[in-house]
Amino acid sequence: MSDDGGAVAVSEREDESGETRRPWYRRRPLRILSWAGTAGVLAYTLNRLFGLETGFFLVTTVAFAPYFVIAAIVGAGVQAAVRHWAAAAVTAAAAVALAIVMVPRVVADDQPAAGGVELTVMSVNLYVGNADFDHIMDLVEEYQPDLLSVQELTPGAPDAFTERGLDELMPYTILEPDDLAIGTGLYSRYPLERIETVGRDAIFYQIAAEIDMPEGTDVRFMAAHPAAPASPERIPLWEEDFEQLPRPDGGLPWVLAGDFNATLDHENMRELLDSGYVDAAEATGEGLDATWQPTEGYLSGLVKIPAVTLDHVIAQDGIEVLDWEVLDKDGSDHAPVVAHLRLP
Missing domain, CATH: 3.60.10.10 (Endonuclease/exonuclease/phosphatase)
Structure with a gap:
């Protein structure tokens, strides 16, 4: 779309009926799904950092924390790709916090x-x-x-x-x-x-x-x-x-x-x-x-x-x-x- 010869980026467009449509990456179902993923990453990270695991599900899943770090980083990348910056930032921060606790395992101690x-x-x-x-x-x-x-x-x-x-x-x-x-x-x-x-x-x-x-x-x-x-x-x-x-x-x-x-x-x-x-x-x-x-x-x-x-x-x-x-x-x-x- 241009105005007076200048091109400007727009995030919304009008369809044939004149109603405004959001780009696919900003549609509500995708954003809800993205935030749900972030909530899961955040819950898992807090569970691991504060030792909150109780019951069969949390006890067994916390064993796979190193893999979860990788999955969270990939998830943050996907969120960034669809321009969901806020969710990507929270997911990435949780992934980094989880990765930090892994560092002592790959660094030899005195x-x-x-x-x-x-x-x-x-x-x-x-x-x-x-x-x-x-x-x-x-x-x-x-x-x-x-x-x-x-x-x-x-x-x-x-x-x-x-x-x-x-x-x-x-x-x-x-x-x-x-x-x-x-x-x-x-x-x-x-x-x-x-x-x-x-x-x-x-x-x-x-x-x-x-x-x-x-x-x-x-x-x-x-x-x-x-x-x-x-x-x-x-x-x-x-x-x-x-x-x-x-x-x-x-x-x-x-x-x-x-x-x-x-x-x-x-x-x-x-x-x-x-x-x-x-x-x-x-x-x-x-x-x-x-x-x-x-x-x-x-x-x-x-x-x-x-x-x-x-x-x-x-x-x-x-x-x-x-x-x-x-x-x-x-x-x-x-x-x-x-x-x-x-x-x-």
Whole structure:
């Protein structure tokens, strides 16, 4: 449209009846949909930032926060493309706030100058005995862990490991095999004594022990496996299991390793770390490395649940984290993990 030879941009036009029409990108249904998306992003961000997750839906969805950051940025871009600037600004601000809390996971932390012996810790989840035992033994022989936490230890698993020589490499054990995902095992290169007062009331077996390390630098260790928040009925059990996990108490230092069924975005996991622990993956700047993804998907495997980080090694403050690695998995939905530590 022009006036006196000058061209001016207009945002509204008249149709043949003389009524004013808005451009398609300013029409009310599109704007309502855009604001609804922004409201969802804002609600998700506030839920994560303030640890508001309760109930099955919020507990499970907060695990995918890293992916949500990407989705929110894409959403803000779409809103900008349709010139919905106000909604785009709010969505982008929420995405940035959510991304900021992820930064510590990709930036290595300064480590304490520990002077004790080095300790290698490995964790494997057998996926109810479906994992490839030969593959696990290859990893044990390669990384030579001092302590091995085994989750979902089925009744036949200890014999399978014995046949492959694990008992010769790690002769000290506390094993509680059971059906389904309940069983747990702890293998050690050094003498150990079970701590009977910790981890006994969880839905899955959890094993705590004092490890008699060389040079007198003893340590307390737990093969951890809190309940999975896989249904609304399991959420209270999952929360109770986290409350029962050991906290630093001024005694021997603790190291916990296993399938925690929680990511660093879950409030109960963050509270556990705040009690005096450091996550080995986050400490080394590898905190976004995923460890779990279902082996099967939907629509004949074409659609899969995104991979997330459920397996952790957490060490009490004062223990130096030297290295962390997520290893290749074979037959399990969980990848084995290994951490190299130095005790105070």
